[in-house]
Amino acid sequence: MLGFTAFWLVSAPRPLPASAIPPHTGNIANGEILYIAGGCRNCHKPNADQAGLDPNLPSGGFPLKTPIGVLYPPNLTPDAQTGIGSWSDLDFVNAVQRGISKSGQHLIPAFPYTSYAAMPVEDVLDIKAYLMSLPPVASPRRGADIPMAFLLRRGLGLWKFVGLDAAPWRPDAAQSPSWNRGSYLVNGPGHCGECHTPRNLIMARDNSRFMMGGPHPEGEGKVPSLHGLVETGRYKDQKDLVLALQNGEVFGYEHMSSGGMGQVQANMAKLPQADVEAIAEYLISLK
Numbered sequence: 001m002l003g004f005t006a007f008w009l010v011s012a013p014r015p016l017p018a019s020a021i022p023p024h025t026g027n028i029a030n031g032e033i034l035y036i037a038g039g040c041r042n043c044h045k046p047n048a049d050q051a052g053l054d055p056n057l058p059s060g061g062f063p064l065k066t067p068i069g070v071l072y073p074p075n076l077t078p079d080a081q082t083g084i085g086s087w088s089d090l091d092f093v094n095a096v097q098r099g100i101s102k103s104g105q106h107l108i109p110a111f112p113y114t115s116y117a118a119m120p121v122e123d124v125l126d127i128k129a130y131l132m133s134l135p136p137v138a139s140p141r142r143g144a145d146i147p148m149a150f151l152l153r154r155g156l157g158l159w160k161f162v163g164l165d166a167a168p169w170r171p172d173a174a175q176s177p178s179w180n181r182g183s184y185l186v187n188g189p190g191h192c193g194e195c196h197t198p199r200n201l202i203m204a205r206d207n208s209r210f211m212m213g214g215p216h217p218e219g220e221g222k223v224p225s226l227h228g229l230v231e232t233g234r235y236k237d238q239k240d241l242v243l244a245l246q247n248g249e250v251f252g253y254e255h256m257s258s259g260g261m262g263q264v265q266a267n268m269a270k271l272p273q274a275d276v277e278a279i280a281e282y283l284i285s286l287k
């Protein structure tokens with residue numbers, strides 16, 4: 001009984017206080033860039049069987065297979081009943097940076113809030129401003145196909161205790177502004193490490209093997225290391241890597257298409273040129 005009480009107390013969700021939300025006017029253009037870099041639509045798009053729903057809008061429902069079962073990422077359009085239309089800024093920041101739902105439950109970290117936690121709150125509010133500028137779509141949430149979901153969600157509180165690093169991203173003063181921009185996009189919104197950094201026994205990212213590749217989180221195959229991309233001859237130079245990120249298979253770059261990387265690459269193609277150059281500059285510096 002004591003053990004259970006301790007479990008219950010330690011695993012309780014710890015939402016951010018209202019004071020965590022600074023006064024801020026949402027910047028929709030910045031929000032759109034971060035939404036693209038963050039790949040939000042890739043997971044939150046509708047399923048093909050939901051006839052009549054615009055696949056370009058994040059109305060939710062596309063199945064996301066994980067080792068514990070299938071999740072259906074919910075509706076992020078501003079519909080008041082089924083989307084985020086009635087959410088406060090605090091509700092949104094708690095979901096995206098602490099993995100706590102509006103109803104106060106733990107969200108499953110297949111949603112990469114573990115990386116989004118590194119973003120400044122202002123950037124997260126800009127993503128919300130962008131989402132609120134989209135047309136609302138009514139599309140009810142579909143519950144996860146996961147056994148014992150309630151207990152699992154509660155148990156995630158224990159995991160967050162050790163597995164959720166909520167430290168904000170910090171610039172490195174010894175590096176150029178573009179390198180820092182690249183580092184931010186890769187480690188914050190881009191959540192590249194969620195696949196490219198292997199996980200330890202408790203399924204948290206093992207930062208002692210930062211970006212060194214490993215088994216694929218969604219099951220099949222391996223994710224390559226991002227160290228020494230030029231030294232090992234995979235890319236000639238920064239320019240070559242920029243072309244690969246922007247064009248992938250179309251330009252004959254073979255290692256940008258499978259295991260979810262194809263969707264990431266398609267997002268890179270939509271980012272401003274300077275941002276892709278910054279990402280390439282940062283990646284190439286990983287020796």
Ligand code: HEC
Pocket residue numbers: 034035038039040041042043044064071072073074075076092095096101102106107108109110111112116127144189
């Ligand atoms: C790899 C897939 C993936 C990506 C990428 C992703 N999400 Fe999600 N998201 C999920 C899943 C899965 C859930 C539901 C988790 C659960 O039910 O515990 C979720 C839940 C949410 C929720 C909570 C919604 C609710 O109704 O409870 C918000 C808000 C959200 N995501 C916003 C975002 C934003 C903003 C981005 C981009 C910056 C993003 N997501 C990117 C998979 C993803």
Ligand code: HEC
Pocket residue numbers: 185186190191192193194195196216222223224225226234254255256257258259260261264279283
């Ligand atoms: C959903 C998992 C996932 C995410 C998220 C992801 N990657 Fe990848 N990445 C892969 C996989 C899998 C491959 C190998 C694909 C192939 O061989 O077709 C790959 C390949 C690559 C390659 C080619 C490496 C080589 O050896 O040529 C680069 C560069 C790369 N990713 C960069 C990124 C960047 C930058 C991000 C973040 C913006 C990112 N990845 C996010 C899974 C992911």
